Amino acid sequence: MLDAKLNFKLLEMCSRCGACYSICPSCMNIPGYDPRAVIKDILNGEHEKWLSSRHIWECLECHYCLEMCYQHYGFENAMTALRNIAARKGLHPPQVKRGWEMFVKTSRLGEPALPARKKFGLPEPKASGAEEFRKLYALLQERRAAGNKEDKTK
Ligand code: SF4
Ligand code: SF4
Numbered sequence: 001m002l003d004a005k006l007n008f009k010l011l012e013m014c015s016r017c018g019a020c021y022s023i024c025p026s027c028m029n030i031p032g033y034d035p036r037a038v039i040k041d042i043l044n045g046e047h048e049k050w051l052s053s054r055h056i057w058e059c060l061e062c063h064y065c066l067e068m069c070y071q072h073y074g075f076e077n078a079m080t081a082l083r084n085i086a087a088r089k090g091l092h093p094p095q096v097k098r099g100w101e102m103f104v105k106t107s108r109l110g111e112p113a114l115p116a117r118k119k120f121g122l123p124e125p126k127a128s129g130a131e132e133f134r135k136l137y138a139l140l141q142e143r144r145a146a147g148n149k150e151d152k153t154k
Contacts, residue, residue: 008042047082
């Protein structure tokens with residue numbers, strides 16, 4: 001599953017580079033956050049041990065590593081791939097699950113603070129498009145279910 005999502009050739013180069021380590025805000029500020037260790041384990045076929053780790057959720061997706069990377073690849077690809085697998089296995093932190101449930105329900109990650117907006121003279125927030133999103137999401141789930149059925153008959 002991981003092989004299809006990551007470019008192992010680029011990761012191999014990445015494991016020998018480490019240049020963006022010194023500009024990654026999470027590397028600089030979060031003890032134990034070390035994409036080089038994660039990439040080393042991915043290359044050794046041991047990515048599973050990171051799936052329950054909080055560190056894979058500590059990448060800020062700021063894209064600094066991507067911007068400065070001579071391969072235009074970046075540490076963040078490894079973190080994103082692991083987070084996706086962890087989420088599919090239900091290993092994501094509870095706050096991520098709560099955020100997703102809120103997003104499905106409202107198409108927002110938080111309710112706009114209306115009194116604060118008024119105080120600062122900000123306009124009314126636009127409609128979130130929750131209805132359209134729910135329709136698209138239902139369609140996606142239908143397609144997934146149909147795809148799963150098809151896979152089982154093969
Ligand atoms: S996107 Fe890259 S630079 Fe930014 S926090 Fe994640 S790994 Fe670090
Ligand atoms: S993401 Fe790019 S710059 Fe950063 S360590 Fe890997 S190869 Fe080097």
